[in-house]
Amino acid sequence: LILLIDAVENITKQDFRLADHCINKNKIIFFLFNKIDVINEKIEFKNKIKKYLKNNYSKSKMINIDFISAKKNIRVTNVLLEITKKSELMSTIIKKVKLKKFILYSAKQAKYPRVKNIEIKPKYIVQLTNKVPTFKVFINSNKKAPQIFQKFFENAFRKFFKLEGIPIILKYESSKNPYIH
Numbered sequence: 001l002i003l004l005i006d007a008v009e010n011i012t013k014q015d016f017r018l019a020d021h022c023i024n025k026n027k028i029i030f031f032l033f034n035k036i037d038v039i040n041e042k043i044e045f046k047n048k049i050k051k052y053l054k055n056n057y058s059k060s061k062m063i064n065i066d067f068i069s070a071k072k073n074i075r076v077t078n079v080l081l082e083i084t085k086k087s088e089l090m091s092t093i094i095k096k097v098k099l100k101k102f103i104l105y106s107a108k109q110a111k112y113p114r115v116k117n118i119e120i121k122p123k124y125i126v127q128l129t130n131k132v133p134t135f136k137v138f139i140n141s142n143k144k145a146p147q148i149f150q151k152f153f154e155n156a157f158r159k160f161f162k163l164e165g166i167p168i169i170l171k172y173e174s175s176k177n178p179y180i181h
């Protein structure tokens with residue numbers, strides 16, 4: 001989905017509603033701010049937009065942002081190349097070895113969120129499909145993965161595998177401790 005936004009008018013609530021709808025349908029989304037040529041302080045404007053989205057839109061890691069001028073043909077070709085790249089990224093297959101490396105890496109690097117004084121950790125991860133990259137994450141809890149853990153894990157996973165700007169699905173599987181009795 002390409003959401004063309006007039007840079008002079010900025011983002012509207014309707015833009016966010018459309019983006020939410022498309023994210024729920026697992027579509028790649030591009031926010032293209034057109035008429036960047038008429039903005040005086042371009043760098044300041046771009047930074048302001050990126051900061052606003054990061055701070056006010058929880059799904060900002062799932063969208064792609066660019067600034068173009070259709071009239072003066074500024075960055076239009078770059079956007080088309082980026083769309084192609086993101087489309088190819090959607091069919092990513094991550095090998096089990098790399099998924100295991102991520103689990104080991106994140107165990108060393110991260111302090112996972114605690115829920116009722118218990119640190120929820122991923123134990124194993126497997127890729128289910130690559131139509132929309134879908135993964136099953138087995139955690140060390142017999143309860144449903146808390147929202148804070150899901151967000152933390154998704155952000156770390158996206159960053160590690162460079163999967164920002166595309167939809168991914170992470171399904172969490174609780175596991176019971178076989179040695180509890």
